[in-house]
Amino acid sequence: MVEAKIQVNDLNAWYGDFHVLKSLNFEILPNTVTAIMGPSGCGKTTFIRILNRLCDMVPEFHHTGEILIDGQDVFGADIDVYELRKGIGFVFQKPNPFPMSIYDNVAYGPKTHGMKDINEIVQRSLEQSALWDEVGHRLDEPALKLSGGQQQRLCLARALAVNPGIILMDEPVAFLDPISAQKIEELIMTLKRDYTIVLVTHNVQQALRVSDSAAFLYLGELIEYGRTSLIAETPKDPRTEAFLTGRFG
Amino acid sequence: MGTSKSITRELRSWFRLPKSRREFLDRLTFVFLAVIAVIITLPFFAIVFEVVANGWILLNPAFILTNMVGFAEGGIRNAIVGSIELVAIASMVAIPLCVGAAIYTTEYAQRGRRRARRWVQELNKWVIRIVEFTADVLAGVPSIIFGAFGLIFFVAVFGRSLIAGALTLALMMIPTILRTTQESLRAVPLSLREASLALGATTWSTSWRVVLRAALAGIITGILLAIGRVIGETAPLLFTTGFNFDAPWGFLDAIASLPFTIYLYALQGHTEIIRLRAYSTAIVLIGIVFVVDVIAVWASKKVGLVVRAGGV
Numbered sequence: 001m002v003e004a005k006i007q008v009n010d011l012n013a014w015y016g017d018f019h020v021l022k023s024l025n026f027e028i029l030p031n032t033v034t035a036i037m038g039p040s041g042c043g044k045t046t047f048i049r050i051l052n053r054l055c056d057m058v059p060e061f062h063h064t065g066e067i068l069i070d071g072q073d074v075f076g077a078d079i080d081v082y083e084l085r086k087g088i089g090f091v092f093q094k095p096n097p098f099p100m101s102i103y104d105n106v107a108y109g110p111k112t113h114g115m116k117d118i119n120e121i122v123q124r125s126l127e128q129s130a131l132w133d134e135v136g137h138r139l140d141e142p143a144l145k146l147s148g149g150q151q152q153r154l155c156l157a158r159a160l161a162v163n164p165g166i167i168l169m170d171e172p173v174a175f176l177d178p179i180s181a182q183k184i185e186e187l188i189m190t191l192k193r194d195y196t197i198v199l200v201t202h203n204v205q206q207a208l209r210v211s212d213s214a215a216f217l218y219l220g221e222l223i224e225y226g227r228t229s230l231i232a233e234t235p236k237d238p239r240t241e242a243f244l245t246g247r248f249g
Numbered sequence: 250m251g252t253s254k255s256i257t258r259e260l261r262s263w264f265r266l267p268k269s270r271r272e273f274l275d276r277l278t279f280v281f282l283a284v285i286a287v288i289i290t291l292p293f294f295a296i297v298f299e300v301v302a303n304g305w306i307l308l309n310p311a312f313i314l315t316n317m318v319g320f321a322e323g324g325i326r327n328a329i330v331g332s333i334e335l336v337a338i339a340s341m342v343a344i345p346l347c348v349g350a351a352i353y354t355t356e357y358a359q360r361g362r363r364r365a366r367r368w369v370q371e372l373n374k375w376v377i378r379i380v381e382f383t384a385d386v387l388a389g390v391p392s393i394i395f396g397a398f399g400l401i402f403f404v405a406v407f408g409r410s411l412i413a414g415a416l417t418l419a420l421m422m423i424p425t426i427l428r429t430t431q432e433s434l435r436a437v438p439l440s441l442r443e444a445s446l447a448l449g450a451t452t453w454s455t456s457w458r459v460v461l462r463a464a465l466a467g468i469i470t471g472i473l474l475a476i477g478r479v480i481g482e483t484a485p486l487l488f489t490t491g492f493n494f495d496a497p498w499g500f501l502d503a504i505a506s507l508p509f510t511i512y513l514y515a516l517q518g519h520t521e522i523i524r525l526r527a528y529s530t531a532i533v534l535i536g537i538v539f540v541v542d543v544i545a546v547w548a549s550k551k552v553g554l555v556v557r558a559g560g561v
Contacts, residue, residue: 054447090443090448108450109450
């Protein structure tokens with residue numbers, strides 16, 4: 001029996017009075033791609049922002065229940081939030097490279113954590129995100145000069161540079177053209193050998209293509225969770241089926 | 250071709266008689282407002298003309314590069330260097346304070362720290378309000394009041410000196426630098442902060458290495474605007490700097506400055522030469538302010554570029 005990388009136990013979350021996530025219970029295995037699906041406003045993004053505690057940015061946020069990563073509660077009193085976030089890469093919906101050079105973007109995280117051999121880390125991360133061949137010879141150019149798809153892969157490289165065990169992706173291809181999107185999807189499938197990936201998406205086809213397991217959230221409730229292929233073939237809940245077949249979303 | 254045709258048509262439509270009373274009134278308003286718009290540019294040209302027409306005669310390299318010998322002879326190097334010293338030291342005092350306060354108000358106090366207790370959050374809100382309110386009031390305080398304040402507080406400690414004048418100017422720079430820095434920091438997209446925090450960076454590292462960097466052009470613009478403003482101020486220096494025919498770097502030495510020099514010349518401008526020297530000094534001062542403002546405008550255009558390019 002493989003131990004869960006991420007274990008969610010009776011998680012409830014609120015923004016002020018608004019109940020965003022309702023009694024979630026599920027676990028995510030290591031080295032898998034898990035797709036979190038659901039229509040807009042169902043709490044997908046909130047869920048992954050809890051995993052790395054970005055939810056702390058919102059003063060009205062509060063929660064009950066627990067999320068264990070490698071057996072440790074992310075809200076635990078003794079948790080070091082900076083170490084927690086170091087272990088969890090995050091790729092945002094819109095590419096958001098820092099307004100500095102390509103090199104500095106990737107080196108930012110390692111420098112922050114006082115890591116050694118920055119040059120090698122930068123090269124390795126850019127290779128992992130399939131960007132090295134395109135930018136390896138012009139690392140000192142501003143990152144904002146890259147195309148949208150390249151920027152997003154740079155953001156991925158930036159996240160990989162601090163050696164996270166988990167990568168969270170919040171609709172990473174929503175703003176990209178189909179070819180760039182395809183590259184990201186290919187990367188996701190390669191990266192799962194070394195990382196546990198949680199992918200938020202409302203694109204059903206994408207979830208089917210890249211994920212091992214899938215969770216369907218609807219209005220903050222976990223409607224269905226399991227192997228992606230199983231859910232796709234025989235959804236148990238009519239709402240899941242409706243979503244998968246594109247009747248809403 | 251199409252353009253010239255449409256220009257002809259436009260002109261023709263202007264020189265034909267109005268078809269109705271309403272059209273006539275509309276055209277009259279147009280002309281009236283256009284004249285007003287031209288009128289408000291007149292003071293600028295009048296001042297520049299007056300100053301340059303009178304002062305150019307004395308303006309030569311020696312006037313800029315040599316110190317005064319008495320009031321009527323030599324150049325004004327002591328005043329130019331003095332002004333630069335005053336503004337440089339004032340900036341060195343005001344910039345770190347204002348940037349620090351701006352980072353506190355926009356990066357630390359406002360962004361929720363969920364774990365912070367409610368009374369801490371409330372306290373932070375109040376500190377922000379007080380900081381912004383006092384800065385805004387400070388912006389409206391007449392400069393002579395700053396001078397009087399400098400006399401009472403700084404001159405009492407340091408005597409009439411470079412440091413007393415510079416500290417007084419630093420106070421005057423606070424509102425401009427603080428407010429523009431705040432605006433620039435707030436214009437930095439939240440997503441950049443999140444990207445940094447998500448990598449496990451602290452708020453300090455995020456503010457210092459990401460947000461401040463993205464906002465740099467805007468902050469520099471604010472600093473230049475503040476410099477352009479205080480470099481021409483006379484009242485704050487009136488009681489605080491004394492006067493000096495040289496431009497020493499000693500903090501406790503008395504120091505000359507361009508506006509103060511113009512003031513002294515104007516005060517005793519009974520002779521033709523003193524009158525001309527006042528005008529020449531004014532050209533130098535206007536020239537410096539002009540250059541600073543041009544750089545500020547250029548920098549602020551760059552801000553637009555940065556914000557748009559980083560506008561994620």
